[in-house]
Amino acid sequence: MSFKAPESLSEQIAQHIGDQIITGKLQSKERIQELKVANDLEVSRGSVREALLILESRHLIDILPRRGAMVAEMNRANVRALYETYIILLIALASKVANTWKPGQLDPLIEQLQKMRAIANSTDPEAPERVVKAGFDLMRMAYPLAENPYLEGILEDLQPAIHRAYHMALTVDNNALSYSMTFFGQLLEGVVKREVPKVEKSLKDYGDHLLSIMMDALEH
Secondary structure, eight states: OOOOOSSOHHHHHHHHHHHHHHTTSSOTTOEEOHHHHHHHHTOOHHHHHHHHHHHHHTTSEEEETTTEEEEOOOOHHHHHHHHHHHHHHHHHHHHHHHHHOOTTTTHHHHHHHHHHHHHHTSOOTTHHHHHHHHHHHHHHHHHHHHTOHHHHHHHHHHHHHHHHHHHHHHHHOTTHHHHHHHHHHHHHHHHHTTOHHHHHHHHHHHHHHHHHHHHHHHHO
16 A cells, blocks of 8 residues: 555545554554554655654554554543543533524534434445544534634544544444434534523533443443
8 A cells, every 4th residue: 555645645644544543453552663554555754753643642542752652542541531521622612603603504514414314324334434424524514603723623633532432332332323313413403492501411411321331341
């Protein structure tokens, strides 16, 4: 495999390795050898080094002195801290949108939810993963409405680690997809009606549910 696109090579390498971590092909604490990655992808070690720094900023790997890079551990304490932080940030985002949206601004989000429902109801074996990605796209559609680049930046940095946790939840809970669709529907309804308490409750309940699934999975 080789990467020759004119855009950021290090970003593409980071995306490639990140996908392997998210899907579990690379496991917690597994070492990522810079030279091996460079040889496998036919790229320079400098580009790989830059990619690893990107992955570290996205909380998918740890770079340790004299030990190099390894996949970030997904343990109970880490996952709990991740979810607690992420839900707080999502509440801030959704509450701001609920309080400030103007006529027509929510139309793309409503259309996105309809697309997600169509995916969830399809027979596509990749439907759960597609719904997760579409959910992140829905979140990104809300960024301009919140007008908070700091909040946007932090959420984007956390997104890959959350995606990794979502992927695990989908593999251990057969009801995760239907629960997610119910959640997105309730959340958007709360935003449309400007019912901030409903928005907060939907997000807290969803976070607690997914966290419970993850805690159970990490015990085995």
